[in-house]
Amino acid sequence: MSPAFIPRPDIIPVAWGWFQFLLLLTFPLHLLAMNAMLGGLALGVYQHFRGGATALRLAHRIAVLLPLTIAFAVNFGVAPLLFSQVLYGHFFYVSSILMGAFWLAVIPILILAYYGAYLYDFRFAKLGGIGRWLALVVLCMLLVIGYFFSNNMLLMLLTERFAGYFEQMDGTMLASADPTFLPRYLHMMLGALAVGGLFVALTGRYRADRDPELAALARDAGMSTFFWTTVLNTLFGLWFLLAQPREVMLMFMGRNMPATICFTLALLLVVGVLIAAWRRKIWLTIWHTVAIVYLMAFMRAWMRSEYLREVFNLGQLQVVTEYSPMLFFFAVLVFGIGCIVWMLQKTREALAAE
Numbered sequence: 001m002s003p004a005f006i007p008r009p010d011i012i013p014v015a016w017g018w019f020q021f022l023l024l025l026t027f028p029l030h031l032l033a034m035n036a037m038l039g040g041l042a043l044g045v046y047q048h049f050r051g052g053a054t055a056l057r058l059a060h061r062i063a064v065l066l067p068l069t070i071a072f073a074v075n076f077g078v079a080p081l082l083f084s085q086v087l088y089g090h091f092f093y094v095s096s097i098l099m100g101a102f103w104l105a106v107i108p109i110l111i112l113a114y115y116g117a118y119l120y121d122f123r124f125a126k127l128g129g130i131g132r133w134l135a136l137v138v139l140c141m142l143l144v145i146g147y148f149f150s151n152n153m154l155l156m157l158l159t160e161r162f163a164g165y166f167e168q169m170d171g172t173m174l175a176s177a178d179p180t181f182l183p184r185y186l187h188m189m190l191g192a193l194a195v196g197g198l199f200v201a202l203t204g205r206y207r208a209d210r211d212p213e214l215a216a217l218a219r220d221a222g223m224s225t226f227f228w229t230t231v232l233n234t235l236f237g238l239w240f241l242l243a244q245p246r247e248v249m250l251m252f253m254g255r256n257m258p259a260t261i262c263f264t265l266a267l268l269l270v271v272g273v274l275i276a277a278w279r280r281k282i283w284l285t286i287w288h289t290v291a292i293v294y295l296m297a298f299m300r301a302w303m304r305s306e307y308l309r310e311v312f313n314l315g316q317l318q319v320v321t322e323y324s325p326m327l328f329f330f331a332v333l334v335f336g337i338g339c340i341v342w343m344l345q346k347t348r349e350a351l352a353a354e
């Protein structure tokens with residue numbers, strides 16, 4: 001494909017490593033929050049359909065937490081959105097235009113899902129049996145949003161498709177026919193279900209003394225979901241890797257040493273996390289999972305640069321040094337983290353006082 005279809009990148013104010021560092025710091029936070037939201041809701045819907053007094057109480061607790069997890073997923077999405085735009089905007093904007101009709105649809109779908117989540121939470125008792133259908137619709141909307149994100153993140157890498165704009169100018173191009181799409185999306189969504197299970201197991205803990213039945217159900221349902229979906233996801237991850245173009249796959253098999261070490265470490269941690277989950281050690285499972293999600297995000301970044309290698313590398317970005325926006329960003333970041341810690345404390349107090 002002619003590089004003429006790739007716009008010129010913007011000038012950046014500090015070396016690209018800063019933006020890559022911040023992208024890789026913040027993107028896993030978005031993934032973890034998104035997983036708690038999506039996977040947690042999937043478990044809630046299952047419990048709601050299953051019925052029974054304890055299952056219903058668990059579904060209610062998940063419903064109460066849902067607007068909170070959506071807020072975290074969305075807000076933790078903003079930071080990586082900014083950093084990937086700075087580094088890869090000239091690819092990301094193109095793919096966003098190519099699939100513009102679907103990409104713009106993400107906003108109304110998200111707003112509707114958010115409304116639905118509040119309705120499910122505030123009217124849980126009044127809605128009765130209808131509530132579970134509402135929750136299922138919200139879950140489907142979130143799955144559709146994830147589907148569009150995976151499409152955009154892949155389409156931006158398929159630069160040979162960019163010229164296709166002239167045959168398809170209505171913004172409906174997707175990357176889902178690519179052989180790597182299905183394993184990518186399934187790997188992401190199954191990961192969400194696994195982490196959602198962990199999140200549910202954790203939420204059960206906060207009322208363990210007052211409602212031991214709920215705590216036991218949350219732990220058993222959450223941890224076994226985590227365990228089995230992670231076993232399955234190891235296979236999906238392998239499928240995802242094998243579906244990659246040869247050069248990308250070989251990177252993790254010795255051709256790029258840091259990438260290979262990262263992959264090996266992630267595999268060892270997967271063994272550790274499965275043992276921890278089998279033994280129902282929630283915190284040990286959580287720390288392993290956080291480490292795995294970070295390592296997978298690093299691997300995803302290597303993959304992206306390998307996909308784009310022939311047309312772009314980050315070293316080509318032109319720097320005109322201007323430190324003040326970054327310093328301001330760090331100041332706001334520290335303030336923001338302080339606010340989040342404060343909010344979490346208040347939420348915990350409110351939940352404990354209920």
Ligand code: HEM
Nearest residue numbers: 027034073074077078080081084142145146149150153188
């Ligand atoms: C609430 C519903 C959302 C879901 C289910 C969701 C899901 C996902 C998924 C599955 C991916 C990975 C795609 C892939 O690589 O295959 C992703 C990436 C991403 N999401 Fe979200 N997302 C949601 C909302 C948002 C929002 C509202 C934002 C921005 C404000 C956002 C920002 C991002 C960014 C920037 C990436 C890619 C980061 C990178 O370039 O490395 N997400 N999301």
